[in-house]
Amino acid sequence: MKSNRGLLAGSGAMLVLALLEKEDMYGYQIIVEMGRRSSDVFQLQEGTLYPILHALEKDRCLESYRQMAPSGRERKYYHLTRRGKETLDGKRKEWESFRDGVDQVLEGGSNALAPS
Amino acid sequence: MQDRKETERWLDTATRGIRFGPDRRAVRAELEEHIEDRTEQLSSWLDPGSEELEAEALRGMGDAEELGRKLARLHRPWLGWLWYASRALVGILLLVCLLGVGSGIQKWQPGHVPGPSEAPAEREPESAKLGGYTFRIVEAMERNGTFRVVLRVSGLRFWEPADETGLVAHLRVELEDGTCIALENPAYSVEINRLYTSFPDTAARVAWGSDRGPDSIGEASMEIRAQERLFCRDIAIQLGESVLPGTGERIALVLDLPLGQIRLSARCGEEDAA
Known part of the structure; x- marks a missing residue:
């Protein structure tokens, strides 16, 4: 099942930062890992990953370097900076607040109509 | 494909x-x-x-x-060009610093120090730097039968002026014929008024010639006064008749300091070399 693009809007940067928290990756590797970890819930149009990566690099949340990949070809790897880690932590808190709010609305819907 | x-x-x-x-x-x-x-x-x-x-x-x-x-x-293109320009600027600044440091190190070396019996082959420097201070002879003149040489010690650290009492203790004057005039006893009394510091016990001190060794051979008159100025101290040394250098003769001021030796020279009778 592919996710609704509306739900994914704005969370692309957080997902990318979270993936790079564990290890440095290059673009195609990020796409594959994102699909694997989300059980294919998140499947980005692959080209749209690059504006996200480049914007994060411009904001100094990521830094890049070129290195030989396991495939034997040189690829551009991305590394999470300390600033990127702080940004990720901030976005995680925002997401948790958002998720808790949604959960409360979803769970509390019937209770709200129940007689007190 | x-x-x-x-x-x-x-x-x-x-x-x-x-x-x-x-x-x-x-x-x-x-x-x-x-x-x-x-x-x-x-x-x-x-x-x-x-x-x-x-x-x-x-x-x-x-x-x-x-x-x-x-x-x-x-x-954006302007960001790219800005990045390239900043890299070029860093490269230029690095080159300037490398070239500047090279010349700076030369300036900070104290002047050439010849041996006691070695006549200077060329004119010795009239200024030298040591310990963050600049030492320079600003006057070397004969007046009314006495010879006066003024050593100026300057530095930007106005809160750390040169200690004239310490400098005077390490100071000697050398004449062209090898005669050295120095304080016999570094323990001297100091008179301080608001205009200058004087060292009255420096009158009638030891002089010796290069062919006679370090033992006292006589006495010489050496009066020293230090005057405080903005960012500098002027130490004026006045020699009496017995060791008066001839007009045009070279004299050297030598300071044997813990940090190193300063050796400056001037020609008797010259105007301020600055």
Whole structure:
């Protein structure tokens, strides 16, 4: 099942930062890992990953370097900076607040109509 | 992939909005590498080199026009040129610093120190630096039968003026014939008024010639006064008749300090060399 693009809007940067928290990756590797970890819930149009990566690099949340990949070809790897880690932590808190709010609305819907 | 026309067209569309050349080439290379990886994965179930494979690879990359607009907004040309200019500026500054440091080290070396019996082959420096201070002879004149030489010690650290009492204790005057005039006993009394510091016990001190060794051979008159000025101290040394240098004769001021030796020279009778 592919996710609704509306739900994914704005969370692309957080997902990318979270993936790079564990290890440095290059673009195609990020796409594959994102699909694997989300059980294919998140499947980005692959080209749209690059504006996200480049914007994060411009904001100094990521830094890049070129290195030989396991495939034997040189690829551009991305590394999470300390600033990127702080940004990720901030976005995680925002997401948790958002998720808790949604959960409360979803769970509390019937209770709200129940007689007190 | 035998014919990559569609791939080349897709890449051209996605990157043509990036006007800064180096950025455009780098982004194009990165997208091309991604397409290469995606194509390799797809070739496990699609016919390698087929148009269908290429089409499927590009389909997964998304709309090239939309991607191109996003990339163009991110990669502004003036940022790229600014980055190149800053790199060039850093390189130039580094070169200037390297050249400047080289010349700076030379300036900070104290003046040439010849041996006691060695006549200077060339004129000795009239200023030298040591410990953050600059030492310079500003006067070397005969007046009314006495010879007066003034040593100026200056530094920007006005809160740490040169200690004239310490300097005087390490000071000696050398004449061309090898005669040295120095304080016999560094323990001297100091008179201080608001204009200058004087060292009255420096009158009638030891002098010796180069052929007679360090034992006292006589007495000489040496009066020393130190005057405080802004950012500097002037130490005026006045020699009496018995050791008066001749007009035009070279004299040397030597300071044997813990940090090193300062040796400055001037010609008797000259105006201020500055």
